[in-house]
Amino acid sequence: MTTSSSALGNWFHRLKALWETIIAKRWLLPVLLGIGFILSFLIPQFNLVNPYIQLIMMYVGINIILCTSLNLVNGYMGEFSVGHAGFMAVGAYISALLTTKVIPPDLGAWLFPLTVLAGGLGAALVGLVVAVPSFRTRGDYLAIVTLAFNMIVKSVIENIEAIGGPRGIPGIYKLTNMPWTFIWTVLAVWIIRNFIYSNHGRGVLSIREDEIASDLMSVNTRQVKLLAFIISSFFAGIAGALFAHLLQFISPRVFDILKSTDILLMVYLGGIGSIMGSILGATIFTVLLEVLRPLQEWRFVFMPLVLVFLMIYRPRGIMGLREFRWFVPARDLLAGKTWRLKKEVPNAPAD
Amino acid sequence: MLLQIDHVTHYFGGLCAVSDFNLELKDGELLSIIGPNGAGKTTIFNLITGVYRATQGSIQFQGVELVGKKPDQITNLGIARTFQNIRLFKELSVLDNVRIANYSQVRYNPLESLLHLGRYRREEERTIQEAMDLLSAFKLEDYAEETSKNLPYGSQRRLEIARALATHPKLLLLDEPAAGMNPHEIIQLMDFIRWIRKEFDLTIILIEHQMRLVMGISERIKVLDFGATISEGLPHEVQNDPKVLEAYLGEGAEL
Numbered sequence: 001m002t003t004s005s006s007a008l009g010n011w012f013h014r015l016k017a018l019w020e021t022i023i024a025k026r027w028l029l030p031v032l033l034g035i036g037f038i039l040s041f042l043i044p045q046f047n048l049v050n051p052y053i054q055l056i057m058m059y060v061g062i063n064i065i066l067c068t069s070l071n072l073v074n075g076y077m078g079e080f081s082v083g084h085a086g087f088m089a090v091g092a093y094i095s096a097l098l099t100t101k102v103i104p105p106d107l108g109a110w111l112f113p114l115t116v117l118a119g120g121l122g123a124a125l126v127g128l129v130v131a132v133p134s135f136r137t138r139g140d141y142l143a144i145v146t147l148a149f150n151m152i153v154k155s156v157i158e159n160i161e162a163i164g165g166p167r168g169i170p171g172i173y174k175l176t177n178m179p180w181t182f183i184w185t186v187l188a189v190w191i192i193r194n195f196i197y198s199n200h201g202r203g204v205l206s207i208r209e210d211e212i213a214s215d216l217m218s219v220n221t222r223q224v225k226l227l228a229f230i231i232s233s234f235f236a237g238i239a240g241a242l243f244a245h246l247l248q249f250i251s252p253r254v255f256d257i258l259k260s261t262d263i264l265l266m267v268y269l270g271g272i273g274s275i276m277g278s279i280l281g282a283t284i285f286t287v288l289l290e291v292l293r294p295l296q297e298w299r300f301v302f303m304p305l306v307l308v309f310l311m312i313y314r315p316r317g318i319m320g321l322r323e324f325r326w327f328v329p330a331r332d333l334l335a336g337k338t339w340r341l342k343k344e345v346p347n348a349p350a351d
Numbered sequence: 352m353l354l355q356i357d358h359v360t361h362y363f364g365g366l367c368a369v370s371d372f373n374l375e376l377k378d379g380e381l382l383s384i385i386g387p388n389g390a391g392k393t394t395i396f397n398l399i400t401g402v403y404r405a406t407q408g409s410i411q412f413q414g415v416e417l418v419g420k421k422p423d424q425i426t427n428l429g430i431a432r433t434f435q436n437i438r439l440f441k442e443l444s445v446l447d448n449v450r451i452a453n454y455s456q457v458r459y460n461p462l463e464s465l466l467h468l469g470r471y472r473r474e475e476e477r478t479i480q481e482a483m484d485l486l487s488a489f490k491l492e493d494y495a496e497e498t499s500k501n502l503p504y505g506s507q508r509r510l511e512i513a514r515a516l517a518t519h520p521k522l523l524l525l526d527e528p529a530a531g532m533n534p535h536e537i538i539q540l541m542d543f544i545r546w547i548r549k550e551f552d553l554t555i556i557l558i559e560h561q562m563r564l565v566m567g568i569s570e571r572i573k574v575l576d577f578g579a580t581i582s583e584g585l586p587h588e589v590q591n592d593p594k595v596l597e598a599y600l601g602e603g604a605e606l
Contacts, residue, residue: 195465199450199474200461202451206440209440209442210439212422215421215423217514218423218426218454219455220454231465331472331479335483335495336446336492336495338479339495340492
C-alpha cells in the first residue's frame with residue numbers, strides 16, 4: 001500500500017515538474033495547439049460534437065482569420081478599411097473557379113491547399129492595386145476608397161456571366177474541413193503575429209501612433225503601409241477561399257457591405273491592436289449570432305445594441321491595445337530583463 | 352561644411368513663413384535659433400527634415416541636396432530631430448519607441464519578418480541590445496517596458512532625444528527642449544545637451560525661448576522675426592543688438 005502511494009506521489013511530482021517546465025519554457029501554447037490539431041482530426045472522425053457545432057467551429061476559424069487580418073490595418077496601423085469582404089470575394093471566386101472549372105474533381109481535395117493559396121495571392125494582388133493609389137490619401141479617404149472597392153467588386157462579379165453573374169457559383173465541393181480550417185487559422189494568426197513583432201510591424205504601429213514622427217524616425221511609411229495592406233488582403237482571400245468551400249455556394253450578395261460590417265464589428269468588439277482581441281471578438285460574435293438565432297430578426301437589433309454598450313463602457317473593445325502574454329515573443333517580453341541579466345553577469349551566454 | 356542653406360524661402364499659401372534664410376553650419380558647432388513666436392523657427396526645422404518642401408532655395412547636407420527628399424531619406428543621411436510638443440509613440444513601450452528609430456538599420460526583409468527566420472533573430476537581438484544601451488545612457492533603462500505616455504514629462508523629453516539618437520545622426524535638431532521646465536531643470540538640461548554633444552559627437556541646432564539656456568550653451572545665435580534673419584552672431588553680440596530688442600520688446604525699448 002505504502003509503495004503504491006509513494007509511486008503515485010512520485011508520478012505526481014514528475015507531472016508537476018513537467019508542468020513547471022512547460023510553463024517556464026512557454027511551451028503551453030504549442031502544446032495546446034498540438035492538442036487542438038489532433039482534435040481537429042478526431043472531432044469530425046468520431047463525431048465528438050454534432051455536425052452543426054462543427055460547422056460553427058469552422059466559421060469561427062474563418063472569422064478569426066478575417067478579424068485578425070483586418071485588425072492589422074484598422075487596429076495596428078490605425079487606418080480605416082471597410083471593404084474587407086471585397087478581398088474575401090476575390091479569394092472565394094478565384095478558388096471556387098479553380099475547383100469547379102479547372103482542377104479535375106478527383107484532384108480537388110489534394111490540391112486544395114494550393115487552391116486556397118491561389119485565392120490568397122489573387123486577393124493580395126488586388127490589395128496591392130487598391131493600396132497604391134489609396135495610400136496617397138489619408139484617414140477617411142481610405143474608408144471611402146475601400147467602400148467603393150467593395151461595391152466595385154460586387155458589381156463586376158454581377159456583370160460577368162462567365163462566372164455566374166448575380167446567380168453566383170453553386171455546387172462547390174465541400175473541401176473545407178476541420179483540419180484545414182485549423183491549420184489555416186493557426187498559420188494566419190501566427191504569421192500576422194510574427195509580422196507585428198518584427199521591424200516592419202513596429203513600423204506599422206508607429207504609423208498609428210504618429211505618422212510624421214514615424215517618417216522622421218527613418219520608417220519608410222509608404223512601404224510599410226503597402227506591406228500591411230497586402231498581408232491583410234492576402235489573408236482575407238484565404239478566408240474567402242475557405243468560406244466558399246464550406247458554404248458550397250457563393251454569390252456576389254454574400255460579399256456585400258454587410259459582410260464587411262460584420263468583420264468590422266468583430267474587430268472593434270475584440271479590441272483594436274490585439275491578436276487575442278481578434279480571436280475573442282471573432283469567436284464571441286460568431287457564437288452569439290448562432291445562440292441568438294431563436295430571436296430571429298431581433299438579433300440584428302441585439303447585436304448592434306451590444307456594440308453600442310461596448311463602445312460606451314469599453315470604447316477600445318475587450319482587449320484594446322493589450323496583448324495576451326503567450327502571443328508576445330519571449331525576446332520582446334523579456335527584453336529589459338535579459339539585458340539586465342547580461343549586464344550583471346558579463347560574458348554570460350546569451351539566452 | 353556640414354549643413355549649407357542657401358536663400359531658402361517658404362510660403363504657406365500667400366504667407367511668407369521663411370524668407371531668404373541662409374545658414375552655414377560647421378561640423379561640431381552648436382547654433383541656436385531664437386525669435387518671437389511665429390518667427391518661422393520650427394518651419395526651418397520642417398524644411399531641413401523634409402516635412403515641408405522649400406518653395407525656393409537649396410539645403411545641402413554634406414554636399415547632398417535635401418530639397419525634394421522624403422523625411423525618412425533625410426533621416427537616413429544623418430539628421431534627427433525632436434519636437435516642440437513631444438511626439439512620442441504614446442501607446443508603445445519606451446523600448447519600442449527607441450527600436451522604431453532603428454528601423455532603417457535593421458537588415459532583414461519582409462519575408463523574414465513574417466516567418467521570424469533568417470537574420471531576424473540576430474538583428475532583433477542587436478537592436479534590443481543597442482536600444483537598451485542607449486536607454487541606459489539616458490537613465491531610462493528601468494522604464495523599458497513602460498508605456499511611454501506614462502513617463503514623467505522630463506523623462507519623455509529625454510526619451511525623445513534618445514529616440515532621435517537611435518537613428519545615428521550627425522546633426523541633431525532640438526525644438527524647444529526646455530519648454531515647460533523650471534530653472535533648475537534647465538541647468539540640468541544644459542549639462543545634458545553638452546554631454547550628448549560630446550558623447551555622440553553631434554552638431555546641434557537648438558530652437559529655444561529660454562534665454563538662460565540659449566546664452567549659456569550656444570556658440571552662435573541666429574535671430575528670426577517674421578521669417579527674416581534680423582541678427583546673427585555670438586551670444587553677447589546678439590544680446591545687445593537693438594534690432595533684437597526691438598523684435599522682442601518693441602521699438603524704442605531699452606534694457
